Amino acid sequence: MVRAELVKRSPLRVLEGAIHGGLGHGNIAVLASPKGVGKTACLVHIATDKLLQGKPVIHVSYASRVDYIITWYEDIFKEIAKDRKLTDAVDVHDEIIANRVIMNFKQDGTKTEQVLKSLEAMITYGKFNADTVIVDGYDFSRPVCDDLARFKDFAGRLGLEVWFSASLRETGRPIYDADGVPAMLKPLCAGLDVVITLHALDRHVEFRVVKDRDHPAPGVLPIKLDPKTFLIK
Amino acid sequence: MSTDISRMRNIGISAHIDSGKTTLTERILFYCKKIHKIHEVKGKDGVGATMDHMELERERGITITSAATNVEWNGHSINIIDTPGHVDFTIEVERSLRVLDGAVLVLCSVGGVQSQTITVDRQLRRYNVPRIAFVNKCDRTGANPFKVRDQLEEKLKHNAVLMQIPIGLEDKHRGLVDLVSMKALYFDGPDGEILRTEEIPAELAAEARTRREEMIDAASLFSDALMEAALEGRVTEDLIHQAVRRGTIARKLTPVFLGSAYKNKGVQTLLDGVVRYLPNPSEVVNSAISLDDGGAEIKLATDPAAPAVLLAFKLEDGPYGQLTYIRVYQGRIEKGTDLVNTRSRQRIKVGRLIRMHADSMVDITEASAGDIAALFGIDCASGDTFAAPGLNVAMTSIYVPEPVISLAIKPVDKRSLDRMAKALNRFTKEDPTFRTHVDPESLETIIQGMGELHLDVYVERMKREYSAEVETGKPQVAYREAISVKAEFDYTHKKQTGGAGQYGRVIGYVEPNPEGAYEFVNDVKGGRIPREFILSCDKGFRTAMKKGDIIGFPVIGVRVVLNDGQAHDVDSSDHAFQAAAIGAFRQVYRKAKPQILEPIMKVSVEGPSEYAGNVFGTIHQRRGLIVSSVEDGIFSRVDAEVPLAEMFGYSTQLRSLTQGKAEFTMEFLKYGRVPASVAEALAAEHAARKAQDQGR
Numbered sequence: 005m006v007r008a009e010l011v012k013r014s015p016l017r018v019l020e021g022a023i024h025g026g027l028g029h030g031n032i033a034v035l036a037s038p039k040g041v042g043k044t045a046c047l048v049h050i051a052t053d054k055l056l057q058g059k060p061v062i063h064v065s066y067a068s069r070v071d072y073i074i075t076w077y078e079d080i081f082k083e084i085a086k087d088r089k090l091t092d093a094v095d096v097h098d099e100i101i102a103n104r105v106i107m108n109f110k111q112d113g114t115k116t117e118q119v120l121k122s123l124e125a126m127i128t129y130g131k132f133n134a135d136t137v138i139v140d141g142y143d144f145s146r147p148v149c150d151d152l153a154r155f156k157d158f159a160g161r162l163g164l165e166v167w168f169s170a171s172l173r174e175t176g177r178p179i180y181d182a183d184g185v186p187a188m189l190k191p192l193c194a195g196l197d198v199v200i201t202l203h204a205l206d207r208h209v210e211f212r213v214v215k216d217r218d219h220p221a222p223g224v225l226p227i228k229l230d231p232k233t234f235l236i237k
Numbered sequence: 238m239s240t241d242i243s244r245m246r247n248i249g250i251s252a253h254i255d256s257g258k259t260t261l262t263e264r265i266l267f268y269c270k271k272i273h274k275i276h277e278v279k280g281k282d283g284v285g286a287t288m289d290h291m292e293l294e295r296e297r298g299i300t301i302t303s304a305a306t307n308v309e310w311n312g313h314s315i316n317i318i319d320t321p322g323h324v325d326f327t328i329e330v331e332r333s334l335r336v337l338d339g340a341v342l343v344l345c346s347v348g349g350v351q352s353q354t355i356t357v358d359r360q361l362r363r364y365n366v367p368r369i370a371f372v373n374k375c376d377r378t379g380a381n382p383f384k385v386r387d388q389l390e391e392k393l394k395h396n397a398v399l400m401q402i403p404i405g406l407e408d409k410h411r412g413l414v415d416l417v418s419m420k421a422l423y424f425d426g427p428d429g430e431i432l433r434t435e436e437i438p439a440e441l442a443a444e445a446r447t448r449r450e451e452m453i454d455a456a457s458l459f460s461d462a463l464m465e466a467a468l469e470g471r472v473t474e475d476l477i478h479q480a481v482r483r484g485t486i487a488r489k490l491t492p493v494f495l496g497s498a499y500k501n502k503g504v505q506t507l508l509d510g511v512v513r514y515l516p517n518p519s520e521v522v523n524s525a526i527s528l529d530d531g532g533a534e535i536k537l538a539t540d541p542a543a544p545a546v547l548l549a550f551k552l553e554d555g556p557y558g559q560l561t562y563i564r565v566y567q568g569r570i571e572k573g574t575d576l577v578n579t580r581s582r583q584r585i586k587v588g589r590l591i592r593m594h595a596d597s598m599v600d601i602t603e604a605s606a607g608d609i610a611a612l613f614g615i616d617c618a619s620g621d622t623f624a625a626p627g628l629n630v631a632m633t634s635i636y637v638p639e640p641v642i643s644l645a646i647k648p649v650d651k652r653s654l655d656r657m658a659k660a661l662n663r664f665t666k667e668d669p670t671f672r673t674h675v676d677p678e679s680l681e682t683i684i685q686g687m688g689e690l691h692l693d694v695y696v697e698r699m700k701r702e703y704s705a706e707v708e709t710g711k712p713q714v715a716y717r718e719a720i721s722v723k724a725e726f727d728y729t730h731k732k733q734t735g736g737a738g739q740y741g742r743v744i745g746y747v748e749p750n751p752e753g754a755y756e757f758v759n760d761v762k763g764g765r766i767p768r769e770f771i772l773s774c775d776k777g778f779r780t781a782m783k784k785g786d787i788i789g790f791p792v793i794g795v796r797v798v799l800n801d802g803q804a805h806d807v808d809s810s811d812h813a814f815q816a817a818a819i820g821a822f823r824q825v826y827r828k829a830k831p832q833i834l835e836p837i838m839k840v841s842v843e844g845p846s847e848y849a850g851n852v853f854g855t856i857h858q859r860r861g862l863i864v865s866s867v868e869d870g871i872f873s874r875v876d877a878e879v880p881l882a883e884m885f886g887y888s889t890q891l892r893s894l895t896q897g898k899a900e901f902t903m904e905f906l907k908y909g910r911v912p913a914s915v916a917e918a919l920a921a922e923h924a925a926r927k928a929q930d931q932g933r
Contacts (some may be wrong), residue, residue, distance in 0.1 A: 114869070
């Protein structure tokens, strides 16, 4: 399969359709689930899809080591290339990694202002024309309202799509409210454009869109994550 | 001098630049009573640290050559191999590592695990060298040995365990708590030479208990006796030492020591650690390659009674002639012992045998398995193996990377010409990554090496040590050419008019070999090309690939498949088929869509976060690809892939942009395709040069 075809047939087109044509620049989405369900795999998959479309991606990570993240990208790319029998996989790979940069920050050591400053330096001084920013490992259990507003403002100013992951912790109370919105994210919802939750079922992981701006949330999507290959199908 | 092998240690000291490695070595020599006055690396007294015995190194404050120094500590004989810290001199580091049994990994308590630490640690890992860590500079502002321990675990995947905790940090760094004996240690006297033992300060007691438990937990994995003792509450110091030793030698545990060499703290306890936890030569398995038996591995016995095997790991030109540093792996040698250089087959007799202490030397009568010594008056190259007559073995060949940069040099006068030749002869013997040749077209002398600094140092050494003044050209990157598609050839070399005729025809195809190496496949059926000429074809293709057609650099990564051809009963010859192969390659090369490849370097820049934006900018300007950046609040590290051709003058630019606060390291990563615009410029330049040469 050639690259353009692969992009066209990606299951992520289903997600885009469900959230009214995609997240769009200037907006923030959150993928939420308890630990170990597959948030990082999904984020890397979303990033790889952007890269395959020729859109540069900055991957911001707060927790993992850089080589660990690179391994994620390598694995997901290999699986996609194999699954879809991508032609010229080696050339495509070389081309897309030139459009990806990983920025790692210590959670407790770095303020959001500093993170955004570094991101902006990468975009302006490093002439890295980012389209999408992935933020993995950001701690949502702290008071983050102001920080999210900063991210939102930043995304609008520089024309970026921003995808977060949020790890939902056991607190003794129900994780989700009646509408399926994570309780932890409820107070933040005004600042979030799209919220998607992941649920580990028997054989696969299910996606539910629980918030999509002012639109009614579409709920369960007809795509799923394969826990063996970590591919979205 | 003890000959008891259990009391012998061969260690190296490895570190990132400026972690205080030289100062630490100096202090070790001092406390071992070998020297009586401590000099600083860039001392005001103008003497300089004893270990950096080259004038040039003194000036630059870096250590370039590795000297082996012997000291005694607590009844143990310790050979210290001083390893250079800069990646440009990696071959020196690697060659030293070959002869080590253990290493001290020095880290800065502020900088922690830095880019170069990762490189040296990877090298130590490659040679299976057990290590202990020393967190130096605990007196510096921002010192945090606990953070450094965490980094050892996170970044280097060491199972690092603190053996000590600091009593005060930064300017309040006063001493250490030893977690084995549970005592506080202070280093008194003007040079910290008096060790005073006290009770642990009350405010540190709780922390010391917790850390000791962590340490015992980690160590007890290597000793059932310690585990039982811990459960029953009867842990002894000996049990801990044994367990930590076992874990360290198995390379599954890294004991961490603390201190400040500059402030004379913690050096003696580190030496105790070296003796206690690092292996003696008999605890390390060494093997040699049999030269008779198709390269089978032979285990060497660290036994003085066995036939001798030694490795020459370092040559030095001293005032008394060539000094050859050797490590004895098996057997023993003394004055008059007969040995054979297994590479050159030359027979030698051991003459004067000495042991080095930096600049001074002590005559010794013998050296036995496990020992490091130096020989006088032996002619050999570094990396050569010497063995007792009858034993035909070689120590494992040391991995030698290909040079990536070259420089034309021209002596300014006739006297310098002779001296330059002498210097080059010496340098190429000492350092296999440093090469030299005369370009057949321009007749210039070309030197090749691993980086700009690497060549700079040799040019300076020529001036200083050999008084050879040379002019240098512009550094030249070692480009390569490669084909990108499969293409077929059918070429006849034919000269049958007058005299002896020549005839050879070769048919087949070339294709890119993803392995990156040249490969020749003989697929000729039915003797269409006589067997004796197949080799001629192979040879011809190799010759053709020495110089590519686009910019005159070697062609790499080609698989040649020869599947048909034709020979003439009388007129075919070795020469004719070589010529046919060369012709075939010239014919097919352009069809195979050749490309220019350039060396891509892995570049790591470290410095305060405030300069990260500047660094991003410099990488972008230099056609670099930023792979990642890591920020931990104050410091940041940017990892990038940058073409070597764009790296000239980077240190100057970086220094001026960051007020000298950022530093970088680079090493060869891979060959990468040159972008079309650059390729065109290179090809045009090559064509112009060719035209000029022809016009001459």
